[in-house]
Amino acid sequence: MTQLETYIKDNENYFVEDLKGWLRIPSISTLPEYANDVHRAAEYAAVQLRHIGLEHVEVIQTQGYPLVYADWLRASGKPIVLIYGHYDVQPVDPLELWETPPFEPTVREDNHMYARGAADDKGQMMLVLKALEALMTVNGTLPVNVRVLSEGEEEAGGTSIAHYVKTYPQRLHCDAVFICDTEMPSQDVPALICGLRGIIYTEVEVQGAKRDLHSGTYGGVAPNPLHALAIIISRLKNADGHIHIPGLYDKLREPSEAEKKLWREDPLHMNEALMQEMGVSQLSGELEYPPLQRIYARPTLEVHGIAGGFVGEGAKTVIPAVARAKISLRLPPNLKSDEVFTLFERAAKEAAPPDAQVTVRNIHGGEGVLTSPDSAPMKAAAEALKETYGKQPVLLGCGGSIPIAALFNEVLGVPIVMMGFGLASDSPHAPNENYSLDQFFKGIRTVASFLQKMGV
Amino acid sequence: MTQLETYIKDNENYFVEDLKGWLRIPSISTLPEYANDVHRAAEYAAVQLRHIGLEHVEVIQTQGYPLVYADWLRASGKPIVLIYGHYDVQPVDPLELWETPPFEPTVREDNHMYARGAADDKGQMMLVLKALEALMTVNGTLPVNVRVLSEGEEEAGGTSIAHYVKTYPQRLHCDAVFICDTEMPSQDVPALICGLRGIIYTEVEVQGAKRDLHSGTYGGVAPNPLHALAIIISRLKNADGHIHIPGLYDKLREPSEAEKKLWREDPLHMNEALMQEMGVSQLSGELEYPPLQRIYARPTLEVHGIAGGFVGEGAKTVIPAVARAKISLRLPPNLKSDEVFTLFERAAKEAAPPDAQVTVRNIHGGEGVLTSPDSAPMKAAAEALKETYGKQPVLLGCGGSIPIAALFNEVLGVPIVMMGFGLASDSPHAPNENYSLDQFFKGIRTVASFLQKMGV
Numbered sequence: 001m002t003q004l005e006t007y008i009k010d011n012e013n014y015f016v017e018d019l020k021g022w023l024r025i026p027s028i029s030t031l032p033e034y035a036n037d038v039h040r041a042a043e044y045a046a047v048q049l050r051h052i053g054l055e056h057v058e059v060i061q062t063q064g065y066p067l068v069y070a071d072w073l074r075a076s077g078k079p080i081v082l083i084y085g086h087y088d089v090q091p092v093d094p095l096e097l098w099e100t101p102p103f104e105p106t107v108r109e110d111n112h113m114y115a116r117g118a119a120d121d122k123g124q125m126m127l128v129l130k131a132l133e134a135l136m137t138v139n140g141t142l143p144v145n146v147r148v149l150s151e152g153e154e155e156a157g158g159t160s161i162a163h164y165v166k167t168y169p170q171r172l173h174c175d176a177v178f179i180c181d182t183e184m185p186s187q188d189v190p191a192l193i194c195g196l197r198g199i200i201y202t203e204v205e206v207q208g209a210k211r212d213l214h215s216g217t218y219g220g221v222a223p224n225p226l227h228a229l230a231i232i233i234s235r236l237k238n239a240d241g242h243i244h245i246p247g248l249y250d251k252l253r254e255p256s257e258a259e260k261k262l263w264r265e266d267p268l269h270m271n272e273a274l275m276q277e278m279g280v281s282q283l284s285g286e287l288e289y290p291p292l293q294r295i296y297a298r299p300t301l302e303v304h305g306i307a308g309g310f311v312g313e314g315a316k317t318v319i320p321a322v323a324r325a326k327i328s329l330r331l332p333p334n335l336k337s338d339e340v341f342t343l344f345e346r347a348a349k350e351a352a353p354p355d356a357q358v359t360v361r362n363i364h365g366g367e368g369v370l371t372s373p374d375s376a377p378m379k380a381a382a383e384a385l386k387e388t389y390g391k392q393p394v395l396l397g398c399g400g401s402i403p404i405a406a407l408f409n410e411v412l413g414v415p416i417v418m419m420g421f422g423l424a425s426d427s428p429h430a431p432n433e434n435y436s437l438d439q440f441f442k443g444i445r446t447v448a449s450f451l452q453k454m455g456v
Numbered sequence: 457m458t459q460l461e462t463y464i465k466d467n468e469n470y471f472v473e474d475l476k477g478w479l480r481i482p483s484i485s486t487l488p489e490y491a492n493d494v495h496r497a498a499e500y501a502a503v504q505l506r507h508i509g510l511e512h513v514e515v516i517q518t519q520g521y522p523l524v525y526a527d528w529l530r531a532s533g534k535p536i537v538l539i540y541g542h543y544d545v546q547p548v549d550p551l552e553l554w555e556t557p558p559f560e561p562t563v564r565e566d567n568h569m570y571a572r573g574a575a576d577d578k579g580q581m582m583l584v585l586k587a588l589e590a591l592m593t594v595n596g597t598l599p600v601n602v603r604v605l606s607e608g609e610e611e612a613g614g615t616s617i618a619h620y621v622k623t624y625p626q627r628l629h630c631d632a633v634f635i636c637d638t639e640m641p642s643q644d645v646p647a648l649i650c651g652l653r654g655i656i657y658t659e660v661e662v663q664g665a666k667r668d669l670h671s672g673t674y675g676g677v678a679p680n681p682l683h684a685l686a687i688i689i690s691r692l693k694n695a696d697g698h699i700h701i702p703g704l705y706d707k708l709r710e711p712s713e714a715e716k717k718l719w720r721e722d723p724l725h726m727n728e729a730l731m732q733e734m735g736v737s738q739l740s741g742e743l744e745y746p747p748l749q750r751i752y753a754r755p756t757l758e759v760h761g762i763a764g765g766f767v768g769e770g771a772k773t774v775i776p777a778v779a780r781a782k783i784s785l786r787l788p789p790n791l792k793s794d795e796v797f798t799l800f801e802r803a804a805k806e807a808a809p810p811d812a813q814v815t816v817r818n819i820h821g822g823e824g825v826l827t828s829p830d831s832a833p834m835k836a837a838a839e840a841l842k843e844t845y846g847k848q849p850v851l852l853g854c855g856g857s858i859p860i861a862a863l864f865n866e867v868l869g870v871p872i873v874m875m876g877f878g879l880a881s882d883s884p885h886a887p888n889e890n891y892s893l894d895q896f897f898k899g900i901r902t903v904a905s906f907l908q909k910m911g912v
Contacts, residue, residue, distance in 0.1 A: 030770035201771040210735030212886040216856025220750030221739040226759040233686035239809035279666025283677040284811040294676030302671040303682040309761035314486030315657040353695035355740040400672025430668040
């Protein structure tokens with residue numbers, strides 16, 4: 001057994017305890033009442049970075065939540081890897097569906113850690129930090145130069161880090177970016193992500209009358225903003241999953257024959273896995289495209305919530321003055337978020353009934369990204385995964401959006417390695433988020449190996 | 457000045473204080489946390505009834521909130537008038553729009569009482585009680601026999617009173633029912649309501665996947681219950697206000713030429729009033745029908761709220777497993793609520809996309825009602841209104857629903873006199889509900905006169 005392996009083996013419990021400590025901090029970045037906790041989670045990351053022996057550890061204040069930076073640049077002549085992660089988490093509602101409290105991390109019988117952030121992204125970021133710690137402790141040095149940059153607004157739009165990256169690209173000079181925030185198709189099938197969808201997240205507000213109205217007195221002559229939103233939403237995307245935003249599909253990249261074949265043949269049986277995870281007998285959406293294409297390479301439009309009126313127990317016959325819908329679109333790499341927002345805003349207004357005054361807000365947006373599997377960092381990552389899992393990783397698109405990946409790509413002009421150890425059953429953003437500890441430890445080994453191969 | 461007039465004049469402040477005391481009790485019947493307050497509001501009514509000198513005052517326990525009963529049956533040979541009112545109120549959200557707290561009744565500069573329930577129905581019920589008190593105090597007797605029956609579930613479906621009326625019709629034997637829970641077109645134009653719309657209030661639930669999903673990982677293949685609801689709602693009622701429920705319009709009564717003429721000519725300028733109250737430049741709905749017809753004589757469908765997913769600050773990319781819409785229909789008198797519910801349920805399920813599992817719940821329903829203006833009680837009411845306001849009342853339909861009116865009509869087989877003193881600016885069910893104190897005192901005089909005329 002190598003010294004590195006021995007160190008990892010001997011410290012499993014301690015690694016898990018360090019993760020638990022971080023998970024106990026409810027660092028929900030979208031809810032102002034958790035502001036102190038988000039700051040505490042940043043400090044926790046800084047302590048970890050100092051403990052590893054990284055240098056220039058800094059909690060960088062921003063207009064929003066801080067960035068946590070550290071580097072170690074003593075591997076002369078070796079490449080620089082910029083490691084990114086985020087220490088903020090999603091809200092936890094509906095709380096009643098959690099089997100154990102979201103901020104009391106619990107390892108259940110399945111040897112998975114259950115907590116908000118267990119997968120997204122504290123668990124995945126912690127395994128990278130523990131790989132660095134293992135390498136540094138065993139060797140007294142790292143095989144490559146490293147910068148770590150962590151943010152606390154990934155779930156809230158990532159404004160501060162975007163500003164920082166655009167303002168100080170020279171401080172982030174590197175040869176590759178490594179992001180550990182993605183999934184594998186299953187625990188036997190390692191994966192590298194070479195494509196990510198972008199996103200626009202919007203709020204569509206409809207104003208009707210100047211005040212809430214009683215449906216008995218006004219029903220039949222009053223504008224109903226909730227009804228207007230239903231009409232707008234049903235016009236923007238029909239029951240067949242087609243999005244009716246003029247211009248949206250114009251710039252969509254035609255997939256390669258290899259991609260089409262992979263999606264059609266679905267050798268990993270992901271279609272079945274998706275159905276099982278969702279508990280449905282048939283997949284929804286554009287039935288004329290293979291499901292994997294719908295997830296990775298087609299734009300999608302989803303409603304996340306509709307506010308306004310009365311949703312309590314019982315009955316209230318109110319016609320609300322105002323209603324708001326949260327609507328996002330996922331965008332394959334060559335659809336640009338700002339262009340799509342303009343198209344979306346116009347389409348939403350055109351879809352509205354004449355009595356609806358519509359305002360469309362751009363809450364946040366981010367671009368998709370494509371990374372070549374033939375780049376040196378991607379090859380190193382592929383070899384490391386093969387070493388741990390005994391098989392060549394599959395190259396996948398990813399339906400989710402990591403806007404910062406696109407920004408790094410654009411500003412730093414280097415390959416983005418997206419290698420994560422999450423599983424589809426992790427339930428990120430949902431109740432009972434969890435992370436396989438087996439994947440956690442394999443992740444530590446894989447990342448350590450990846451960095452070693454980068455340094456050869 | 458008559459003794460009665462003197463009594464009313466001398467006791468204005470005390471009447472208002474009695475009303476305030478009732479309004480301070482937050483008797484919101486749809487929210488379980490106010491259960492104690494709803495009971496307190498019932499006791500308050502009972503105290504008032506005893507104070508008047510009515511007999512057999514009883515707080516009748518039910519499966520839900522109590523009924524408050526009293527009678528006075530000593531006017532030998534005179535008709536029996538059953539007086540109905542309700543002591544429960546609507547919820548108060550959005551609380552931030554109230555200029556004064558909803559349960560701190562405040563008389564503002566406009567000499568209106570502002571509080572939840574000020575109009576609907578504590579204010580209107582209190583003026584009836586004060587008319588009884590004035591008559592009894594001044595004369596030591598009442599001009600007619602009286603039963604008073606008050607409930608605490610009017611805003612929550614009225615199950616208990618419906619059960620009571622159906623079970624014990626003999627206890628409610630009477631010659632007319634009097635309900636003071638309606639409006640006048642303006643403070644110069646007295647009105648009697650001879651038609652009320654019925655209602656069905658439903659909840660449409662859509663189940664998608666078995667758990668909440670992340671739109672990045674599942675967007676494009678996941679069922680989205682919020683999107684399904686948008687499609688269902690937009691198919692049930694289109695942007696032109698047409699309701700697409702097969703069979704709904706089949707039994708609709710053809711309005712008389714007189715009604716059509718009134719609606720078309722709109723001598724009371726209610727269309728302008730409606731636009732001003734709502735702050736809109738054009739009325740919504742079925743433009744091919746006059747607005748008054750849309751309010752009084754056409755069925756309407758309104759969405760009151762849509763629950764599911766995320767509606768907080770910021771962004772959460774959740775696709776909820778379940779979403780629910782509260783949808784009601786107002787029904788002109790000859791559309792029966794149970795028949796319409798069956799049609800609605802079928803239409804809602806047929807309107808659903810194939811990946812939506814739809815459940816439709818009948819939260820409550822009530823029938824519409826028609827009362828002949830030629831009946832003796834309606835004539836007495838008309839004369840009393842003319843006495844107070846100096847002009848003949850207009851005979852109106854009413855867009856709102858008072859299901860109990862239809863039930864009384866059906867079970868007791870007597871005319872229902874709906875004479876109320878509310879104004880369109882009262883904002884019942886909305887923030888800043890209020891009631892004109894001028895109308896309150898005129899109401900006391902009118903009701904006293906009405907009962908006297910009934911007793912002639």
